[in-house]
Amino acid sequence: MKIVVTGGAGFIGSNLIRALTDSPRITEVVAVDDLSTGSLDNLLDLPVRLVTGTILDPGVLDEAMSGADSVVHLGALGSVPRSIDDPLSSHHANATGTLQVLEAVRRHLIPHVVLASSSSVYGVNPVLPRQEALRPRPVSPYAVSKLATEAYALAYAACYGVEVLPFRFFNVYGPRQAANHAYAAVVPRFVSAALDGRPLQVHGDGTQTRDFTFVGSVTSVIVEAILRRVSTPDVVNLAFGARISLVELIAELEAVLGRRLEVVYGPPRSGDVRDSQADCSRLRELFPAVNGHPLRDGLEATVAWMAGRVLADR
Known part of the structure; x- marks a missing residue:
């Protein structure tokens, strides 16, 4: 299997690539990253091909995605405060970037896409725990851009038959997460x-x-999702309550x-x-063996x- 990971030199992406390369069924991994927030150090000594460039460039995506079996779309401009300082950059990277990735998936007839959304889409909805059917009430440009990410994914599933799995991440942390910038988690x-x-x-x-989620738990779920080609007609919280x-x-x-x-x-x-x-009920229905x-x-x-x-x- 050939797997493409956008944002592959970033925190979650590089941890995921380590997990992917441990699977004997996965024979090729390609990372796409413009290195604006990711680091080459995260990919040292890994058997991965890096395509350097932005997900906003169709040529970069075409170079990476030809012949892929699945795409994991993690490429994004993170941070609520960053999006408040510069809303347009967050929108371009997260909303338009997702649309470009999905268009590349469609061009190359890739059957399966896993995407990263965010718990921030729930915003000021007061209900706890957060169940996926709750009405989103985002209060930052970042949250809005992530809501667009999952909405585009579900629309492409409905219109073009792409199998999608949009996850809402909750405060993921762990090794390789950058601390030396103004928008660090x-x-x-x-x-x-x-x-x-x-x-x-x-x-x-x-x-x-917060529902702090260790990155190893996140990557183990994504690897299983790829190997079993798990998809869903709705979003899924990826956290453990x-x-x-x-x-x-x-x-x-x-x-x-x-x-x-x-x-x-x-x-x-x-x-x-x-x-x-x-609320992790839907996650446990899809991945019964998963543990945080x-x-x-x-x-x-x-x-x-x-x-x-x-x-x-x-």
């Missing part, structure tokens, strides 16, 4: 600050909750590191969702990887 920000001896910056009072506050996250990180951490609280950020938790990683285990793996990077950079 909360787990790598906290771990990086803790390892550097800096205070942890919390936006709000720390009681806001945890509801963990930032205060609890900090306590777990302190337990992993064996020391207290300094925390500085500030005002909430515009566009941030107060609480998030997945405990937060402590995931943080230990993340800290070990980031600590190794700190030592290597010295």
Whole structure:
């Protein structure tokens, strides 16, 4: 099987490629990435072909997708705050980029596509846990662009017969997640600050909750989806129903590191969702054997990887 991964040099993409190359049924993996947020370091020593360029370029997609059996579309411009600062860039990368990927899939008659949407599409809908049938109420340009991603996928399934599997990711974290930029996610920000001896910056009072999902759990589900060619007529939450506050996250990180951490609280950020938790019933129907990683285990793996990077950079 030949698999194409857009955003393959990024955090989730590179972890997925590691998992894909471990499967004997998958004989070729191609990564597409413009390296704007991804890194070549993430693909070192992996048997993968990298096509460097943007998913907005049909020529780049044609070069990568010819003869593919499945496409995993992870290429996107992440971050709610980034989208608030620059809404057009998020729209072009996430909405128009998805449309370009789906058009390339259609040109090359690729039968199966897995796509990444986001729990941010639920927005300010107050119902917990988040069940896929809830009305989306996005409150950021990023969330809107991800809602467009899944809507385009389902429309292409209806119009062109492409088998699609749109996942809504919930706060994925783990090794290879960047911490050294203004829009870094909360787990790598906290771990990086803790390892550097800096205070942890919390936006709000720390009681806001998230369904933190270890990247290894995400990649194992996607690999199974590819091997079994799982598709669905609707979106699927890819998380395991945890509801963990930032205060609890900090306590777990302190337990992993064996020391207290300094925390500085500030005002909430515009566009941030107060609480998030997945209903994982649909996920478990499609993937009965899947299990999430405990937060402590995931943080230990993340800290070990980031600590190794700190030592290597010295």
